[in-house]
Amino acid sequence: MPHYNYDLFVIGAGSGGVRAARLAAKAGARVAIAEDDRIGGTCVIRGCVPKKLFVYASDFSQAFRDAKGFGWSVDWARFDWPTLRDNVEAEVSRLSGLYRKNLDGAGATIFEDRATVIDANTVRLNRAGAAYTAERILVATGGHTYRPTDIKGHELGITSTDAFKLDKLPTRILIAGGGYIAVEFATVFSGLGVETTLVMRADKVLRGFDADVRAHVHAELEQSGIKVVTGATIREVAELASGARLATLSNGVRLEVDQVMFALGRQPNTPGLGLEAAGVKLNARGAVEVDQFSRSNVPSIWAVGDVTDRINLTPVAIREAQAFAATEFMGEPTMFDHADVASAVFCRPPVGAVGLTEEEARAAHKDVRVYRTVFRPMKHILAGNPQKSLMKLVTLGAKGRVLGVHIAGPEAPELIQVAAIAVKAGLTKAQWDATCAVHPTAAEELVLMSEPVPHDNEAPA
Structure with missing residues (x-):
């Protein structure tokens, strides 16, 4: 031996x-x-x-x-x-x-x-x-973190790893990417008072998430003051005499910023x-x-x-x-089940998601029902805060298993942890409906959505 x-x-x-x-x-x-x-x-x-x-x-x-x-x-x-x-x-x-x-x-x-x-x-x-x-x-x-070495002047930019140790906070920043890291750092810098621009190849942020969530977060980011440039990439970064960066985009637009950040994946x-x-x-x-x-x-x-x-x-x-x-x-053969793993995006509004998106569910099943609500959280009313929340359930039939839960709004990452238990356990829409609401909370909307939204211009069943 x-x-x-x-x-x-x-x-x-x-x-x-x-x-x-x-x-x-x-x-x-x-x-x-x-x-x-x-x-x-x-x-x-x-x-x-x-x-x-x-x-x-x-x-x-x-x-x-x-x-x-x-x-x-x-x-x-x-x-x-x-x-x-x-x-x-x-x-x-x-x-x-x-x-x-x-x-x-x-x-x-x-x-x-x-x-x-x-x-x-x-x-x-x-x-x-x-x-x-x-x-x-x-x-x-x-x-x-991935650094696009094919972009001229890429060495003048930073990645998410570098962002934690900046000597000073930039006044203006351009972030390349539309995934969760890019969106989260756009939220961070914008919230800290930095003039923030997000540039990405896609037409909506958060590729891979539910389409309604993507559209909702995209709109809310823009409403919060973040400028989002779609259908474009950074072609070149140059250093100016002032120490600022001049970024040339693939659509011909040139932006002068203090910092360029690449958030293009890992x-x-x-x-x-x-x-x-x-x-x-x-x-x-x-x-x-x-x-x-x-x-x-x-x-x-x-x-x-x-x-x-x-x-x-x-x-x-x-x-x-x-x-x-x-x-x-330990003598216990164990496989981790990668299905129905919840995830969160800590942007503004934050996102929580578990299970199938509507698009994935419709591709895999015939009888899919979608329940969706958009509302202003109670806390935002007196504040005059226009930000809205989105909650969405994707189910198998009217009373069948809940295939996916998607939330974009305050405390979404906290809510999705509990929702993930129900999805992982295979609980049905009927069981969600039988659960009494806790009022007044945003979470109660998850058990109060009673009518599916129309699909392809058809009346809800």
């Missing part, structure tokens, strides 16, 4: 890698984990956590405006960018320390180094030069890992191809999280890691 230095060697100490390492170590396995950056990964260091804190900060500008309708005077309010930036960085460092403490507590060995795969059972630390063998190797290296962190040399199969985007148990085509190598490019969400990476640990170290 071969002798290995470790039972498990994890490459990448993000949410997925840390969870797998901790659980395996607590189950009695000899575990090592390597990370060439701070422990915590994208979510903690340069993603979900700092972004959400920035979103909270940007929300105060609208809250201060709304407060006047309720009798509050807040003319003294003043925003200080360095205070926000430094406080967020301090919280990120605190959380990174907790991740390290939890790994130490579980008994995992931590290598602060970049690790590469030498063969099916061997890993080398790049700086130390040491090589270690492991019965199992788990790749959990996540992804990185790519799996597989280059330079040595996976191809070890025989691991990657897809066209460079992601590790895995089966339902997160095992690659090489029996001793697994992968979880964004590096597999399945559903690129932190909770998914964690659940994939849990399933891996349960299968390999």
Whole structure:
């Protein structure tokens, strides 16, 4: 029987890698984990956590405006960018320390180094030069922001990773992209008082979300003061003598801004890992191809999280890691079910979605009913805030299973977590209707929509 230095060697100490390492170590396995950056990964260091804190900060500008309708005077309010930036960085460092403490507590060995795969059972630390063998190797290296190197002057722009450490807040910013990262940062910068322009190839933001949600959020972004340029891309970025940037768009428009941000998606962190040399199969985007148990085509190598490019969400990476640990170290073969995973977009208005969009449902089923309502939240009435909420249920027949829930409005990410339980459990529209409303709340609209909206100019059934 071969002798290995470790039972498990994890490459990448993000949410997925840390969870797998901790659980395996607590189950009695000899575990090592390597990370060439701070422990915590994208979510903690340069993603979900700092972004959400920035979103909270940007929300105060609208809250201060709304407060006047309720009798509050807040003319003294003043925003200080360095205070926000430094406080967020301090919280990120605190959380990174907790991740390290939890790994130490579980008994995992931590290598602060970049690790590469030498063969099916061997890993080398790049700086130390040491090589270690492991019965199992788990790749959990996540992804990185995409920078369009084919755009002339791309080096003059920033990505979402850079946005958290800006020396000063720009007065004007141009953001390229229409996905959730672009939309969230447009909301953040606009809320902090930055003149914000969003440029994208598509005609609506949030590709992949329900069409009604896309249209609703697009309109609300424009109403909030964000300028949205559709059907265009950035062709060139040049630096002006003043230090500003001159961006030339594919439609011929030229914009002078203080900062250009590329939010054009993310790519799996597989280059330079040595996976191809070890025989691991990657897809066209460079992601590790895995089966339902997160095992690659090489029996001793697994992968979880964004590096597999399945559903690129932190909770998914964690659940994939849990399933891996349960299968390999606890004698409980477990597959994570990727169906009906809820997601959120922290823009203004925020979005929560779970299950099938209307378009997906109609493509898959014959008898689809859609229930939709658009309204002004009670809190916005006295405030004079014109922003509206949208709620939508996609169901199989009039009383059948709820296939999808889509919300765009205050607290949508909080509401969708509970709605996801019902969708995952396969509850029916009849069961939603039988649930008594909580009044006065926005959430009550989810159980009060009684009439389906017409489809293709037909009267509702």
